Amino acid sequence: DVKVTQSSRYLVKRTGEKVFLECVQDMDHENMFWYRQDPGLGLRLIYFSYDVKMKEKGDIPEGYSVSREKKERFSLILESASTNQTSMYLCASSLKGFRGPHNEQFFGPGTRLTVL
Amino acid sequence: SQELEQSPQSLIVQEGKNLTINCTSSKTLYGLYWYKQKYGEGLIFLMMLQKGGEEKSHEKITAKLDEKKQQSSLHITASQPSHAGIYLCGADNKAAGNKLTFGGGTRVLVKP
Numbered sequence: 001d002v003k004v005t006q007s008s009r010y011l012v013k014r015t016g017e018k019v020f021l022e023c024v025q026d027m028d029h030e031n032m033f034w035y036r037q038d039p040g041l042g043l044r045l046i047y048f049s050y051d052v053k054m055k056e057k058g059d060i061p062e063g064y065s066v067s068r069e070k071k072e073r074f075s076l077i078l079e080s081a082s083t084n085q086t087s088m089y090l091c092a093s094s095l096k097g098f099r100g101p102h103n104e105q106f107f108g109p110g111t112r113l114t115v116l
Numbered sequence: 117s118q119e120l121e122q123s124p125q126s127l128i129v130q131e132g133k134n135l136t137i138n139c140t141s142s143k144t145l146y147g148l149y150w151y152k153q154k155y156g157e158g159l160i161f162l163m164m165l166q167k168g169g170e171e172k173s174h175e176k177i178t179a180k181l182d183e184k185k186q187q188s189s190l191h192i193t194a195s196q197p198s199h200a201g202i203y204l205c206g207a208d209n210k211a212a213g214n215k216l217t218f219g220g221g222t223r224v225l226v227k228p
Contacts, residue, residue, distance in 0.1 A: 033215075040220065042204070058215070092159075105206075107160075109158045110158050
């Protein structure tokens, strides 16, 4: 079974702090994704990566950066946390498209971040 | 960009009753994924539909994709408390990296 783990289930930070959210997958997936989930807005893609050291902006990249130094690990960084970044953050991974017609994304359990 | 509209946004159903959730796309769907999320947790993949008219079932959950590939429905027969959660549809937009666009979700509550 694919396993996607996230470093914390709950996190409380103060405005202006630098925040690191870590995601690790154990199935050798090429693609990794970071989403945030807010009531009424659904899941929105922040950044994704389809290979080591590769990254692409999603729909809402402002205020975030990412790092993919190893294939299994994808980090989301909030350089200076703000209260409007309080949200549920979900990481996902999937195989690269050319290995099959469609590849579902496997999700981690989520990190609920509160910025005070 | 592709947009997905889910309806209803929430519903309460008596245990044992059936329910249906709809997902409508503004563009032709290349691949349509259904996920379930228990409150405060990650998403669990349910099934994926690709071909117009396709229908898939798993236990008491059936998903269909219409012939025009712009609408999908998820139907639960004889609902149980274990079916409670948030159901999300996601569309594959054919971009590199298999990005998915998600609908807003449908919150399901099953009353015992």
